[in-house]
Amino acid sequence: AQSVTQLDSQVPVFEEAPVELRCNYSSSVSVYLFWYVQYPNQGLQLLLKYLSGSTLVKGINGFEAEFNKSQTSFHLRKPSVHISDTAEYFCAVSSKAAGNKLTFGGGTRVLVKP
Amino acid sequence: DAMVIQNPRYQVTQFGKPVTLSCSQTLNHNVMYWYQQKSSQAPKLLFHYYDKDFNNEADTPDNFQSRRPNTSFCFLDIRSPGLGDAAMYLCATSTGIGADTQYFGPGTRLTVL
Numbered sequence: 335a336q337s338v339t340q341l342d343s344q345v346p347v348f349e350e351a352p353v354e355l356r357c358n359y360s361s362s363v364s365v366y367l368f369w370y371v372q373y374p375n376q377g378l379q380l381l382l383k384y385l386s387g388s389t390l391v392k393g394i395n396g397f398e399a400e401f402n403k404s405q406t407s408f409h410l411r412k413p414s415v416h417i418s419d420t421a422e423y424f425c426a427v428s429s430k431a432a433g434n435k436l437t438f439g440g441g442t443r444v445l446v447k448p
Numbered sequence: 449d450a451m452v453i454q455n456p457r458y459q460v461t462q463f464g465k466p467v468t469l470s471c472s473q474t475l476n477h478n479v480m481y482w483y484q485q486k487s488s489q490a491p492k493l494l495f496h497y498y499d500k501d502f503n504n505e506a507d508t509p510d511n512f513q514s515r516r517p518n519t520s521f522c523f524l525d526i527r528s529p530g531l532g533d534a535a536m537y538l539c540a541t542s543t544g545i546g547a548d549t550q551y552f553g554p555g556t557r558l559t560v561l
Contacts, residue, residue, distance in 0.1 A: 375555070
């Protein structure tokens with residue numbers, strides 16, 4: 335079975351400071367990894383995904399994530415956040431072994447302070 | 449713009465009164481999903497359609513049903529809503545499964561009185 339753990343439920347950060355959201359997954363097979371963002375009262379929007387190849391993935395809105403197979407991690411980073419980055423961020427994993435279903439982590443709420 | 453549309457955005461129903469939530473898409477995607485998201489929790493997959501093939505999650509209550517009359521539309525029927533069914537219901541679509549990006553609608557927030 336596959337699972338995703340987001341180590342921080344809430345991350346407060348000041349505007350223009352860097353932020354890192356941690357994500358660890360467990361799966362015994364090859365996986366696809368995703369980061370989605372959810373703004374208040376809205377659906378989820380894809381930030382970036384890792385399928386294969388380069389372990390550093392760049393996404394929208396200045397976000398990037400690094401796949402680390404040995405540590406089974408897929409941490410999300412942004413060098414300088416804006417007030418508009420205040421949202422909930424979900425890490426998710428998919429694999430053929432798990433029926434290609436998307437399994438989400440519990441989410442990390444980012445609050446950007448002025 | 450191609451998109452996923454959910455109606456209504458907010459739905460109030462009474463305990464035990466059937467309710468139907470609607471999802472439509474202009475992306476012409478093969479797969480449509482329904483997720484339930486309770487407050488401060490991750491989305492939980494209820495079921496999905498791959499074209500006309502219906503795939504129910506093992507732990508989805510029988511109270512939840514779905515219909516997909518054509519490629520563009522998918523409905524979520526809750527036959528007898530309980531207080532525990534109050535949640536945000538998210539519809540998503542994708543071209544295929546696995547590596548394909550899922551595109552989400554804005555959600556319908558269901559309140560059960």
